[in-house]
Each structure stands twice: as C-alpha cells, then as structure tokens.
Amino acid sequence: MRLDIGTFPVTEVVFGPKTKWNNGILEINEDELLAPVLSDPRITKAKIEIARPGESVRIWPVRDVIEPRIKVEGPGTVYPGTCDRPVTTVGEGVTHRLSGVCVVEVADIPQHEKGGDFIELYLDMVGPWADITPYSSLINICVVLEADPDLHIDSKNRAVHQACLNVSDSLAATVKEQTPPKTETFDLSTDDDSLPGVVFIPCIHSPEHMSGSLNTFCISIYGISRLMSPWILHPNEILDGAISCPYRTAFATSWAMVNNPILLELYRRHGTDLNLKTCIALKTEWTTQQEKDLMGQQTAKMAKMCGADGVIVTWDAGGNEFMEVVRVVQHCEKNNIKTVFLTSEDLSSEGVSTMLEPVEEADAMISTGFFLGDALGLGKIPAVDRVIGSPEFIVGALREGVIPTQGELPPPRRHDDHYGFTNLTCEES
Amino acid sequence: MNKKIRCIHYLNQFFGQVGAEEEANFPLVFKEGPVGPGTVLERALGSEGDIIGTIISGDNYFVENKDAALREIEIILEKFKPNLVIAGPAFGAGRYGLACAEVCRLVQKKGISAVTSMSTDNPGVIEHGRELFIFPIDGVTSMKPTLEKVLEFGKRLVLGGTIGRAKEEGYMPRGIRVAGTAKEVGYKRAVDMLVKKLRGESFKTEIPVILPNKVNPAKAIKDLSKAKIALITTCGLIPKGNPDNQVSRDPDRYHSYSVEGMTQLETGKWEAFHSGYFCDIATNEPNYIVPLRQIKVLESQNMVGSVHPTIYSLAGVNGAVANAIEIGRGLAAELKEAKVDGVLLTAA
Numbered sequence: 086m087r088l089d090i091g092t093f094p095v096t097e098v099v100f101g102p103k104t105k106w107n108n109g110i111l112e113i114n115e116d117e118l119l120a121p122v123l124s125d126p127r128i129t130k131a132k133i134e135i136a137r138p139g140e141s142v143r144i145w146p147v148r149d150v151i152e153p154r155i156k157v158e159g160p161g162t163v164y165p166g167t168c169d170r171p172v173t174t175v176g177e178g179v180t181h182r183l184s185g186v187c188v189v190e191v192a193d194i195p196q197h198e199k200g201g202d203f204i205e206l207y208l209d210m211v212g213p214w215a216d217i218t219p220y221s222s223l224i225n226i227c228v229v230l231e232a233d234p235d236l237h238i239d240s241k242n243r244a245v246h247q248a249c250l251n252v253s254d255s256l257a258a259t260v261k262e263q264t265p266p267k268t269e270t271f272d273l274s275t276d277d278d279s280l281p282g283v284v285f286i287p288c289i290h291s292p293e294h295m296s297g298s299l300n301t302f303c304i305s306i307y308g309i310s311r312l313m314s315p316w317i318l319h320p321n322e323i324l325d326g327a328i329s330c331p332y333r334t335a336f337a338t339s340w341a342m343v344n345n346p347i348l349l350e351l352y353r354r355h356g357t358d359l360n361l362k363t364c365i366a367l368k369t370e371w372t373t374q375q376e377k378d379l380m381g382q383q384t385a386k387m388a389k390m391c392g393a394d395g396v397i398v399t400w401d402a403g404g405n406e407f408m409e410v411v412r413v414v415q416h417c418e419k420n421n422i423k424t425v426f427l428t429s430e431d432l433s434s435e436g437v438s439t440m441l442e443p444v445e446e447a448d449a450m451i452s453t454g455f456f457l458g459d460a461l462g463l464g465k466i467p468a469v470d471r472v473i474g475s476p477e478f479i480v481g482a483l484r485e486g487v488i489p490t491q492g493e494l495p496p497p498r499r500h501d502d503h504y505g506f507t508n509l510t511c512e513e514s
Numbered sequence: 515m516n517k518k519i520r521c522i523h524y525l526n527q528f529f530g531q532v533g534a535e536e537e538a539n540f541p542l543v544f545k546e547g548p549v550g551p552g553t554v555l556e557r558a559l560g561s562e563g564d565i566i567g568t569i570i571s572g573d574n575y576f577v578e579n580k581d582a583a584l585r586e587i588e589i590i591l592e593k594f595k596p597n598l599v600i601a602g603p604a605f606g607a608g609r610y611g612l613a614c615a616e617v618c619r620l621v622q623k624k625g626i627s628a629v630t631s632m633s634t635d636n637p638g639v640i641e642h643g644r645e646l647f648i649f650p651i652d653g654v655t656s657m658k659p660t661l662e663k664v665l666e667f668g669k670r671l672v673l674g675g676t677i678g679r680a681k682e683e684g685y686m687p688r689g690i691r692v693a694g695t696a697k698e699v700g701y702k703r704a705v706d707m708l709v710k711k712l713r714g715e716s717f718k719t720e721i722p723v724i725l726p727n728k729v730n731p732a733k734a735i736k737d738l739s740k741a742k743i744a745l746i747t748t749c750g751l752i753p754k755g756n757p758d759n760q761v762s763r764d765p766d767r768y769h770s771y772s773v774e775g776m777t778q779l780e781t782g783k784w785e786a787f788h789s790g791y792f793c794d795i796a797t798n799e800p801n802y803i804v805p806l807r808q809i810k811v812l813e814s815q816n817m818v819g820s821v822h823p824t825i826y827s828l829a830g831v832n833g834a835v836a837n838a839i840e841i842g843r844g845l846a847a848e849l850k851e852a853k854v855d856g857v858l859l860t861a862a
Binding site: 283349372423428430439451453455460485 | 679680681687688689690691692693694695696697698699700701702703704705707708709711712717719720721722723724725726756759761762763764787788789790791792793794795831832833834835836837839
C-alpha cells in the first residue's frame with residue numbers, strides 16, 4: 086500500500102469571487118462554499134470567519150478541527166465512513182492536502198446529552214493557551230453553525246460535521262488537479278530484517294456505553310464509534326482519515342489524527358531505526374474488568390502477530406478508558422514487546438501516583454504534562470479582541486455560570502496532549 | 515536587631531566531637547550552642563539568629579532506641595522552642611542519615627521547619643526522601659557550602675519566603691509532580707525512548723510508577739445477622755433535581771442522604787448523574803446502583819442485622835488518586851463513628 090501525499094501550503098486566506106488556491110493564497114467565496122451547507126434542511130445558520138495566527142481571537146465552542154484533504158488517485162474518500170461517506174478502504178494512491186490551514190467546526194452541540202458531558206474546548210490564536218495548541222499556528226477557517234433545535238442529538242451532530250466536511254472537501258478540491266509543490270511518499274513495502282518491528286497502538290474513546298447509543302457521533306474508525314475488537318489499520322489509512330471526528334480534548338480531533346506526529350515520526354524512521362509494521366486502534370471504555378483484560382490481551386497478541394518487537398501506546402481521555410489502556414501496556418510487556426506509553430498525568434499530591442492505576446510494566450513513559458487545564462500553571466487566559474462563535478462562555482462543574490467569552494477565561498478543562506505535539510511534561514520536585 | 519532564627523542542630527557522635535565508631539552507643543545529649551560543624555551555621559546566621567543548641571546522639575544509640583531518642587528530642591523541642599532544626603550533613607552514613615531523617619520527620623510533625631543533608635543514596639533518602647527537604651552532599655570538603663545553603667533555605671522556611679522547585683533550590687525531589695517543559699516535543703521523546711529501549715540502551719522513564727499502598731482488608735464479619743451494614747455508591751446517585759449540586763465527575767467530597775424508614779429508593783425521587791456510564795438505567799431503577807430494597811428484604815429476614823440509615827454517594831469519575839484517598843479517609847472515619855460493621859460499595 087503506497088500513498089503519495091501532495092502538500093499545498095497556504096500562507097494567506099482571502100475572501101474573493103471564486104474559491105481557488107494559487108501559489109499559497111487560498112481565495113474563498115463564502116456563498117459558494119456554504120451553498121451545499123445551507124441547502125441541508127438540518128442546518129439553520131452557517132457562516133465562515135477567519136482567524137489568523139497572532140490575531141487576538143478566540144473561537145468557542147470548538148467541536149472539531151479538520152485538515153482539507155482530497156483523494157486524487159486510488160480508492161475511497163478521505164475521512165471515510167463518517168456522515169455516510171463511503172467506507173471503501175483508503176490509504177492507497179495519491180492524496181492532496183492544504184497545509185497551514187484548517188477548518189474549525191464551531192457549534193454548541195454536545196456529542197450526546199448523557200452524564201453531563203458537553204463541549205469544553207475553545208481555541209485562542211494568541212496567548213498562553215494558543216502556545217500549547219497546534220491550531221494557533223494555522224489559519225483557522227471557522228464554520229459557525231446552528232442546527233434545527235428540534236432534531237435528535239445524533240442528527241444535529243451529523244449535520245454540523247457534514248457541513249464542515251463539505252467545506253473541507255470544497256477547499257481541498259481547489260488543488261485536486263494541480264501539481265503539489267511538495268510530495269511525501271508513504272510506503273512500508275520494504276523492511277530491513279536487521280531492524281526491530283514497531284506497531285503504533287492508539288487507543289480511541291467510544292461513547293457507546295455512556296450515551297447508551299450505538300450511533301453516537303464521536304471519534305470513529307470508518308465512521309463507527311461503538312466498541313469493537315481492536316482494529317488493524319495500515320498507517321496510510323490513518324493518514325487518509327480512517328480515524329476521525331472529535332472527542333473531548335484539544336488533541337482528539339480529525340486534524341490531529343491525520344497529522345499524528347507519532348505515526349509520522351515512526352514513518353520517517355522506518356528503514357533507519359525500525360520497521361513500522363502496522364497500527365492497532367483499540368476502542369476504549371469497556372465496562373467490565375473481564376472485557377478490559379480481554380482487550381489488553383487481544384491487542385498485545387495482535388501486535389505480536391504483526392511482528393512487534395516494540396510498540397508505542399497512546400490514548401485519548403478518561404479514567405474508565407485508562408483501565409484497558411494500562412492493560413495493553415501490561416500485556417505487551419508480558420509478551421516481550423518493548424513498550425513506551427505516552428500519557429498525560431492527573432493531579433499531583435505528595436507521594437501519590439498521578440496515574441490512576443500504576444502498573445509495574447509501564448517502565449517507559451513519556452509525560453505530556455497535567456491533563457487538567459487548571460493544573461498547567463497558565464493562570465487565567467487573557468481577554469481577546471474578537472470572538473468567533475458564541476459570545477457567552479459557560480463555566481462551573483454544573484454549567485451554572487455564564488461569562489463573556491471575550492474576557493479573561495479559565496483554561497479549557499482539559500489539555501491532554503496525547504500524541505506529544507508539545508514539549509509539556511511534568512517533573513519531580 | 516531582633517534575632518529571628520532559633521536553630522537546633524542535630525549531629526552524630528563523630529561530628530558531635532564525642533568519638534568515632536567506638537562511641538556509637540553514646541546516649542543522646544543536648545549541648546547549648548553550636549558544636550563542630552555548627553560553628554559554620556552560627557557564623558552564617560550572624561545577627562539573624564542563634565544555634566541555640568546541639569543534639570548529639572551515637573549512631574547505634576539512636577537506631578537501637580529510636581522511640582526513646584525521639585521522645586527525648588521532643589522534650590528538648592518543647593523546652594527550647596526552636597523554629598528551625600538542621601540535621602547533619604550525614605554524607606553516606608546509613609545510620610546517621612536515617613537518624614537525621616527521623617529527627618526531621620518528628621520536628622516537622624511538631625510544626626517546626628526542618629532541613630537535612632546527606633548523599634543521594636543514603637537510606638534516609640530512600641526511606642523518607644519524599645517527606646523532607648534533603649540537600650545532597652558528596653565529599654566532606656563540601657560541608658561548609660552545603661551547610662550554608664541548607665541554612666539559607668531553612669531561614670526562608672521559617673520566615674515564610676518563597677520556596678522554589680527542587681531543581682531551582684537544590685533539594686532532592688520529593689515526588690511532587692509539577693508542570694514543566696522538556697527540550698524536545700513529546701512524540702520525538704516517545705520514539706527516541708522506544709528506539710533506545712529496543713536497542714537495550716539506557717533511558718529514563720518520565721513518570722515514576724508509584725504502586726499503591728496495600729490496604730489490609732478488615733476482618734470478615736462473623737455474624738451478618740448482627741451486623742450494621744452501610745450502602746455506599748460511586749455511581750453518582752442524586753436526589754431528583756440535584757439539590758446539593760453534586761458533580762458528575764472530579765468529585766472532591768461525598769454526599770450523605772437519609773434513607774431512614776425507607777424500604778427502597780423510589781423511582782422518580784432519585785437520579786443517576788455520572789459522566790462515565792449510561793445513567794438512564796439507574797435513573798429508572800435507583801435500587802440498581804444502591805440496592806436498598808434488596809438489603810431491606812435481607813434485614814426483614816434477619817439475615818442482616820440492620821441497615822445504616824444514611825447512604826453515601828458520589829460520581830467516581832476522573833477522581834485523582836490524591837483526592838480519592840482524602841474522600842475515602844473521611845468516609846471511613848464517619849462510618850467508624852457510626853459503628854458500622856460492614857459496607858456494600860457499588861462502583862460504576
């Protein structure tokens with residue numbers, strides 16, 4: 086499976102008569118881009134606003150961040166399966182992407198309405214919060230959306246996400262027929278037998294049990310968010326968006342998966358330091374200890390069968406989920422697979438573990454810092470000049486308070502850099 | 515000028531100028547003023563305070579009579595009322611290092627500032643490093659600069675100055691996790707660590723594995739028909755409408771509800787509020803998460819002595835271990851007070 090990814094950098098986004106990419110300038114016609122969005126009866130309002138790096142802008146509430154990509158050659162569609170897109174296996178042929186730019190999905194619609202879960206993420210383009218999120222260095226094309234309030238929550242979710250995929254597809258279509266300034270080839274067909282085999286194991290949340298629904302919109306594999314046995318995915322499938330849609334952190338986004346820095350780094354070191362064998366995606370938030378043990382064992386077994394001498398394990402969020410994630414670490418080590426676990430840490434107290442369940446086998450961990458926004462030591466996030474999205478910001482564990490989005494805010498509840506984009510960590514004191 | 519620092523210095527028989535190993539059984543004494551290395555402290559203190567006295571104990575004496583020695587020190591602390599105790603430096607000496615650590619622990623327990631110094635691999639560090647401010651020291655030549663550093667730090671402890679992080683101040687890390695930044699981004703560090711691990715090269719994990727303390731289970735209840743049983747849930751049971759503003763995650767307390775006179779949790783009067791599972795099932799049948807109805811049946815059949823009239827609830831989601839320990843301690847104390855014999859704990 087060979088995938089050539091052609092990159093078209095975007096250095097400026099301007100509104101203009103026609104949506105087109107030319108030599109780094111992305112011109113967009115808002116009416117043209119939004120025509121298919123507004124023709125969807127589920128969408129009641131849609132507009133596009135631009136936020137540029139360094140601008141004093143805050144975007145709220147942010148559901149997802151998407152990188153415009155398009156298949157040029159080879160089967161399937163990028164971000165397959167989600168919102169009824171084809172589920173044809175992706176990862177082969179040629180894909181074009183716009184770099185330096187992203188589509189931000191802005192709507193106050195939670196993924197489901199159970200258990201007090203809601204959207205908690207805002208993005209800043211400047212300031213201490215911007216400094217530790219990768220999107221602040223991109224030009225953010227924000228699609229601010231409202232859906233018909235009478236719709237079922239699942240329909241609202243699909244409507245606003247599809248709207249953003251439409252915009253993303255249209256933007257990427259501008260470079261479909263053009264020659265990319267830069268192309269990178271992703272091909273694992275040759276192995277160096279003298280090098281160790283490595284498997285990347287991203288563990289991905291499933292909302293199935295919490296929402297009580299098999300069809301809840303959330304981070305998905307080929308559009309499926311429910312709990313399943315572990316998936317074996319070719320790394321190229323992930324680069325074409327086989328894992329997409331958001332969960333509740335700044336780093337569980339469609340953008341973060343296709344730009345997954347661990348996967349890209351493993352790819353770049355393929356044939357030099359290691360042989361990248363495959364990816365195994367484990368859906369998490371199983372409910373019984375029995376299931377958690379089973380998933381840990383099966384994931385490790387699959388990794389071994391795929392030729393893993395070493396693995397990197399990551400996850401996205403949640404204490405419940407952590408239980409099967411550490412089981413994966415544990416069972417990989419028990420299967421003689423050298424394991425590195427990249428994770429954030431919980432609140433600290435003298436002499437007490439910041440890991441919910443510490444296991445002895447986790448002897449090689451990378452810390453990406455505290456996952457709670459409040460624990461990062463950023464203090465209050467300063468006021469901004471302009472807000473994209475909702476002017477009202479909700480605060481409090483029970484969402485009891487409303488304050489102006491534009492003003493000084495606490496950091497978003499979670500940071501959770503679960504793919505190591507930043508250099509945040511924790512240290513002993 | 516008002517002398518603010520009243521410091522007591524702890525030394526072993528060797529540095530206390532009593533004698534070498536042959537004096538290791540030398541019993542604990544208190545001498546007024548500085549002794550041996552204490553003169554360095556006295557000079558460095560200048561007009562800011564005094565070394566009001568020196569406690570000297572033989573290494574063996576302290577280790578073999580630890581409780582008595584600590585009691586003697588407690589009396590000295592009460593009598594002379596220091597606001598700072600400096601122990602050592604103990605260098606690599608194991609018995610001396612352990613004694614310094616034990617002295618500092620006692621001193622801290624009395625609400626008095628304490629600082630010590632020893633080599634990083636001293637058993638005193640291994641046993642009690644997480645509880646104390648310990649400055650590393652190598653050779654005897656570093657005695658003076660180390661003591662001066664220890665004193666400067668101790669003064670700030672007493673006077674309420676800012677205490678920086680371990681790497682800024684120079685004390686040994688105490689296992690407190692603080693936010694920091696690494697030279698490289700996380701993904702690079704992860705792949706680098708994996709490659710090193712695969713090659714058998716040395717690497718340093720970034721998160722220590724701190725295994726939980728073992729908790730010995732209480733003795734089994736001999737006769738359930740005489741036992742008082744309490745119901746606790748971490749499934750997030752709330753009275754309908756959430757009058758107490760329970761949170762659905764990150765709890766920092768538990769909530770108590772009276773079920774006196776009730777034979778079950780009536781559907782419609784309770785809800786589940788928990789951001790980790792599908793709550794509708796429990797909202798429709800609250801006895802599913804707090805089995806009051808079932809245990810009341812057992813009580814009526816005299817299979818259970820009595821049911822504690824208060825139930826306890828919180829949503830066990832995202833609870834940091836540190837918070838969970840505090841919540842558990844408080845709840846256990848309340849149950850003990852209420853003479854509860856056993857608990858049925860339902861967790862989500």
